[in-house]
Amino acid sequence: MELLLKFIVIFFVVFYGMKYLFRLLMPFALRKLTERVMQKAQQSTAGNGHAEYRYTTNNPFDQFKQTNSTKRDGEIKVDYMPQEDAKSRKGTQTAGEFIDFEEIK
Template sequence: MGLLYFILFVVAFYYVFKFSMRLLLPFAMRKLTERMMKKAQQQQSQGQYNYGGAGNPFGGGSPFGNAYEQQSYRSDNTKTKEGKVKVDYVPAQEAKRKGTATAGEFIDFEEVK
């Protein structure tokens, strides 16, 4: 009789845990992301990012390069207005084939009964 109560308790605990996680986990994740975003914004506004630490394999700089250098490089090299797209290379288009030439390979088969 004790084994039956144990199995019943484990099954009931499983479903209660599963139901509670469906309700609580999205709320907890939302709060966690809000807290992380707030912390990142505070660090950014205070300029406390330390890219040159001992754990950084890229040396003293940012692993993605200096954002200000990249932005100034883009503004110097682009003479088009903002919002305009400039395409440097357009590949040649192949002649479009129609019919069975584009359908692929056909394999004959016999129906086995």
């Protein structure tokens, strides 16, 4: 019983001590973090006035991104169109016409 009481007291002392430390240290840490982010943003916009975001993640879809930006707005390029067979169509495509109706009670 003495061991359980000792554990509970130590647990609450550590818990409230950590809570107090976080309340003191988190504003300082968040301020430093925002300063770093703002400094990086200012450095990236220093040359041309536009932000240049560089992602260093290994995204498997990077190879599909378009490298040239010669397309006009609204223009669409389709790289692949699957073949459509009349036999493979299902559901509403081969079911025929549907008539809207209202249910009368």
